[in-house]
Amino acid sequence: MSRFGRSLTMQLGALFACVAVMVFSAVGFYLYQALATQLQERDDTDLVGRVLQIRHLLEETSSLESIRNEPHRFLDAVDSRRGLLIVMQTQDGRLLMQNTEERSFVPNGSQLPADVEPSPADTKPVKLANGIRLRVIAAQGMVGSTGKIVSIAIARTADDRAALLSAYRKKVMTAVFAGAALTALLGFLLVRQGLQKVRALAAQAQQVTAHNLEMRLNVDSAPQELRVLADSFNEVLDRLQSSFNNLSQFADDLAHDLRTPLNNLMVQTEVAFSQPRESEEYQNLLSSNYEEFGRLARMVESMLFLARADHDQIALTTERLDAATELARIAEYFEGPASEAGISFDIVATGAVLADAHLLRRAVSNLVANAVRYTPRGGVIAMVANQMADGVMISVSNPGPGIEAEHLPRLFDRFYRSDRSRSSQSSSAGLGLAIVKSIMSLHGGRANVASERGGLTQFSLLFPGPGGGLH
Ligand SMILES: Nc1ncnc2c1ncn2[C@@H]1O[C@H](COP(=O)(O)OP(=O)(O)O)[C@@H](O)[C@H]1O
Ligand SMILES: [Mg+2]
Structure with a gap:
């Protein structure tokens, strides 16, 4: 897209200019029309006045002859320099006086009777053969006391009016374009001024980096329309900051937790190298190292599992599992270490769980x-499965x-480990x-814990779904 297309300022400026041209043109057109009508009305009223004046002169005239003999009396009433034409004739078409050779504007027929008062509406437009436009009024007048009727035709060329209007038109057009240009410029400046706030916000936003994620846009200084934007941006920053903090905490912990087993491996190996050893000692070292490697491998595997779960890359194969069977199976798996520690299991389970078998076993096994x-010798671990309203x-x-x-x-x-000293031993990484x-959120369920100091600790997992008996 062109630079013009992208710039809001330019677009709004151009829009302002278009609107200004349209509005000014409409106003200019209206004013022009108003002036044209007014000028014509003025001319028509003037023609009516001339007719009344001639009629008056005729009343003071004694005979047709005296019109012929003294035309200047009538010519004074019209002024040919101002584009006024007059022709006076007798009823039967004989010429009495005129100030022009042009006769074609004189209407044959319709004239205003002598006893009817003329009005501007009686003026008619006439176009001559040479293209000149005239306004014409034709009326009868009565000669003094003789009762003789005379036809009067008076016309006015539209020349001066046309010249006036054309000059006016040019001025209006100049004003339209100048006004539009000015409005566009002002619009451009106003929009730029208005967008100043947006630029200020953008400048603030630009200062946000990974090192100052605690920074927030100043919402109070933003205009109302931009507050939503600033608020949303700040919310995004909130989320980014918390994710970022988690991530860096995670990286710290990871480095810390990998260091311990790696150090153990290095130290043990170095000690072994320091002098020649019996093959039995090497065997012991290797088996100890094997345990550490195992721990590292499990940790990396757990990390990988969590990362994949975070990115929804773990596909669930959900099936209906009999809760009692699953719990018994897990208890059996822990039978060895449990009986060694003098611990027994108590399983109370009914119903079916809708879950991925492998993940359910993994979650419950971790618990x-x-x-x-943590169970003391002689203790009993209770494993319970219950049908609830919203799942098992x-x-x-x-x-x-x-x-x-x-x-x-x-x-x-x-x-996270609540008891660092105790869990610094091999099998604890705080990822279980x-x-x-993760497994519970993959299932759309949830995990909870309740614990009394020195008493029972209970972890519960809710697997959503209809549950009920096996089909
Ligand atoms: N049944 C329990 N009784 C007491 N503390 C527990 C129990 N289960 C878990 N915890 C605490 O929760 C912490 C986190 O457990 P977990 O994520 O499984 O990590 P890990 O087992 O590797 O320490 C443990 O370090 C321990 O402090
Ligand atoms: Mg654990």
Whole structure:
């Protein structure tokens, strides 16, 4: 698109000019027409006046002869220099007097009778053979006391009127174009002035970078029409800032959490290299390293899972799963470590869950893994599935230390651990609950936690859907 097409100022300026040309032209046209009509009315009234004057002179005249003998008396009443023509004739067409050779404007026939008062409406337009336009009035007059009737025809050329109008037209046209140009210019300046506020906002917006995401546009200084825009922009900044903060926190945590296992690997390997060792020692080292690698691999896998879930790249294969079967299966999987820690499971489950089997197992397993870690010896982990109004609720509760209320809101965040000292051991990266939350949002469900200090800690997952018995 051209520069002109893009510039609002230019477009509005041009629009102003168009509107001005139209309005001024209309006004100019109206004024021109008004003047033309008024000039013609003035001329017509003038012609009527001349007729009355001639009639008056005729009344004071004694005979037709004296008209012929003293034409100047009548000629004085008209002035040929001002474009007035007069012809006077007897009833039977004999010429009495004239101030022109032109006779074609004299109407044969319709004339105003001597006893009828002439009015401007009695004037008629006539166009001569040579193209000249005239206004003509034809009336009869009575000669003194003789009772003789005389035809009077008086005409006026439109020359001076036309000249006046043409001069006026030129002036109006000049005024129209000058006015339009001026309006366009003023419009341009006004629009530019008006858009100044937009530029000011844009200048503010330009100062926002990744390093000062806390900056906001000054909404109060923006005009009302731009406030919506500024507000929306600020909301976008709010969201960007919070995402950006999460992201950089995430990067920090990630670097921090990768460093520990990598350092362990490096140190152990260095120590092993420091002197020759028995093959058994190498075997121990490798198996310890293998554990660290495993931890790193699980962490990377979890990160990848979270990233893909964030970008909706995980396709769900939703099916109806029998809740009791699923919970029993997960409990069985944890049977080994649980019985080693003197912990048992209590499963109470009914109904069917609508979920992706693999993801449901992963989410519940993450909860059970935590529960197993925090349940004291002799404790019982309760796994419950219940049909609710809006879906199926699966919960995992365990006795234990409980979680401080201050940690609860952030518990599902990535890398968040309420008890750093305890979870600095190998298997804890703080990603388990984040994955649970991701899985629940993939299902359109939600995850909650409730905990009493030193009492029960209960995590519950709501899988939406009709649930009910298996078909
Ligand atoms: N059943 C539980 N009892 C007490 N604390 C828990 C329980 N489950 C989770 N937590 C707390 O929540 C934190 C986050 O859990 P999670 O995301 O699974 O990370 P990780 O298990 O890797 O530490 C844990 O570090 C722990 O502090
Ligand atoms: Mg965990």
